[in-house]
Amino acid sequence: MKVTKRKFSELSNKVIGAAIEVHKILGPGLLESTYQRCLVHELKLLNIHVEEEFPLPVEYKDISLDCGYRIDLLIDNQIIVELKSVEQLKSIHEAQLLTYMKLANIKQGFLINFNVVLLKDGLKSFIL
Numbered sequence: 001m002k003v004t005k006r007k008f009s010e011l012s013n014k015v016i017g018a019a020i021e022v023h024k025i026l027g028p029g030l031l032e033s034t035y036q037r038c039l040v041h042e043l044k045l046l047n048i049h050v051e052e053e054f055p056l057p058v059e060y061k062d063i064s065l066d067c068g069y070r071i072d073l074l075i076d077n078q079i080i081v082e083l084k085s086v087e088q089l090k091s092i093h094e095a096q097l098l099t100y101m102k103l104a105n106i107k108q109g110f111l112i113n114f115n116v117v118l119l120k121d122g123l124k125s126f127i128l
Contacts, residue, residue: 015075018042019112023119032085035114036072049076056103071100080109089113089124101128
């Protein structure tokens with residue numbers, strides 16, 4: 001998967017700005033669920049439509065299977081945000097986001113690890 005450098009959309013910039021605001025206030029070291037709730041609140045303050053724990057079925061041989069997959073945040077039906085609070089992002093985290101993007105047919109995603117000193121070090125952007 002190639003990550004392309006390009007200008008972010010206005011929506012992308014707002015999502016990143018909201019995540020930075022949450023990280024600036026809370027810092028690293030909390031549970032993923034705490035960051036998720038605070039980021040949802042921040043996005044709603046910006047009047048951005050966000051869905052939490054959005055169910056993601058798996059389409060297999062013409063049937064839809066509910067396998068328990070949930071997208072952390074689905075932003076305005078355009079961006080998937082997968083949140084982490086881990087020591088270090090791993091390739092499996094990237095694979096999870098890319099798979100969710102493929103299954104949901106969403107072209108843009110952010111992987112955000114809040115357990116870093118500077119949020120820019122925990123932010124990865126993906127375009128399909």
